[in-house]
Amino acid sequence: MDISTKTHDAPPPPPQPRPAPAEQKRAARGATRPGDRIFLGLTRGSGILLLVIMAAIAVFLSYRASLAISKDNGNFLTTFEWVTAGLEPRFGIAVLAVGTVVSSIIAMAIAVPIAVAIALFLTHYAPRRLRGPIAYVIDLLAAVPSIVYGLWGALILVPHMNGLFGWLDDYLGWTGIFAWDEGAPRAMLTVGILLAIMILPIITNVSREVFRQVPQMHEEAALALGATRWEVVRMAVLPFGRSGVISASMLGLGRALGETMAVATVLSPDFDLHASLLNPGGGTFAQNIAAKFSEADEFGRDALIASGLVLFVITLLVNGAARLIIARRKEYSGANA
Amino acid sequence: MAKRIDVSGLTAYYGSHKAIDDISMTVEPRSVTAFIGPSGCGKSTFLRTLNRMHEVTPGGRVEGKVLLDDEDLYGAGVDPVSVRREVGMVFQRPNPFPTMSIFDNVAAGLRLNGNYRKSELNDIVEKSLRGANLWNEVKDRLNKPGSGLSGGQQQRLCIARAIAVEPDVLLMDEPCSALDPISTLAIEDLIGELKERFTIVIVTHNMQQAARVSDRTAFFNLAAVGQPGKLVEIDDTERIFSNPSVQATEDYISGRFG
Secondary structure (H helix, E strand, O other): OOHHHOOOOOOOOOOOOOOOHHHHHHHHHOOOOHHHHHHHHHHHHHHHHHHHHHHHHHHHHHHHHHHHHOOOOOOOOOOOOEEOOOOOOEEOOHHHHHHHHHHHHHHHHHHHHHHHHHHHHHHHHOOHHHHHHHHHHHHHHHHOOHHHHHHHHHHHHHHHHHHHHHHHHHHHHHHOOOOOOOOOOOEHHHHHHHHHHHHHHHHHHHHHHHHHOOOHHHHHHHHHOOOOHHHHHHHHHHHHHHHHHHHHHHHHHHHHHHOOHHHHHHOOOOOOOOOOOOOEOOOOHHHHHHHHHHHOOHHHHHHHHHHHHHHHHHHHHHHHHHHHHHHHOHHHOOOOO | OOOOEEEEEEEEEEOOEEEEEEEEEEEOOOOEEEEEOOOOOOHHHHHHHOOOOHHHOOOEEEEEEEEEOOEEOOOOOOOHHHHHHHEEEEOOOOOOOOOOEHHHHHHHHHHHHOOOOHHHHHHHHHHHHHHOOOHHHHHHHOOOEHHHOOHHHHHHHHHHHHHHOOOOEEEEEOOOOOOOHHHHHHHHHHHHHHOOOOEEEEEOOOHHHHHHHOOEEEEEEEOOOOOOEEEEEEEEHHHHHHOOOOHHHHHHHOOOOO
16 A cells, blocks of 8 residues: 555645545545444444334334224223223223332332442442452342342242331331231332342442542542541542432333333232332333233233333433433533543 | 641651652741652652651551651551641642532532531632632632633632641642643742741742742652652752752752753
């Protein structure tokens, strides 16, 4: 290859006809060499492919869902039933939506503080030689398949919940939320606790990465003002890591919202709303689909797909809300430091 | 309230590596002392031993004595956190807290130290920003993030943050090396004003700067790379730059090495 085509600094070649405007433009963008063009094509193609897949999923879900919803004799949003066989199908997502959101909220409320605490411990408190092993164990926790969590939940966690449920009923039963009729503890709280354990590793790992990236100079600034270790965390680490922790939580929430097997194994579902988190019953989108899909006819599957569409929308809304929270204080985020 | 620093037999390590060896010197209150010397000679390390920041680095440890007036900073039972509240520090790169407003940055140290009423806080923040010659530039945007300021303004914000807690000593680790000449001049003027109230120690690579701002100058050197840094001499700045008593100092200052 001629050397002058390889280097920018090479002296201009002898006079040539002026390049056409389009060529000039392409040269200015820098994508003239084959490697650049291939890479540009690959990255652009990947980006477009992602959008096409998202759109295809949305179209598929909407089309099949509309088939089912148009024949629903109940109200799709408020009916407390899921009957899709026969001539008069009645089904609604109210119970599933509430169950999904409630179990995920419980999971987040338990998992986020613990995950942040573990991440802080690993980055700022634990002795150096313990950090690796502990982080490794947490990674292992993320590698356990969800059906194994489900089995563990059903066989170990559920039988051990009686004590906690009894205690909650004794002291907080008057709130109604923690009332317990002494049934098997295959209830939303158990599901929430199990989900919390399942989403703990991802939130911990992402938070740990974020906390590790807090620039040394911010921590030293706090130290030099006479901050204790906790004050350094509060002044420099947590504010800097805030948006990262929110992103980490959203990853965990995404898993909690969509978790299927673990919920299906632990929960004893029904189609009613229960004020108490301790009494069995309720359901989630994913659990309901897993439980009913294999026995459903084509119409029944369309109905389940309609419920899947709602889950899809809820997930989108949650992610959008998280992005709003992160964007609102962008100029303080530390990204511009 | 400015205090005298008395260092005797100070040696600092990074793990098993000895970074500075057996340094003794006295820093007078209400004066500016400059540390100069080639890279790696341990002047920054030595500076960081004066407010016990050295031991924050993994493996960092110190032997010897640092007396602040009569209190040994490395004495048994002395809390490094309280040492750092008496000995403030300004770093090489401006490091305002990116998540805090200008006001909160200046108030950060105060809020650590105790409860202030809103009006007291306002007064101290204004006084500190005035003290750092920054008040007129930021008084209309105290609630904006500190990271939106220019580099020189950020560094003066960091100085305001450091002096807000009224330390006895102010340590500056190459405070102007990331700044343009005009911002540098502003900081140098400020150092001249601050020495009325504080004991100031400044590390600098810029010998003209040392000559301009300091009353006394300490020259550090190391025998070879990997060897510990040593204090070669400390004397009045005028004397160091005109007629130093050690040949190595003269060689360094006249640009013969380093």
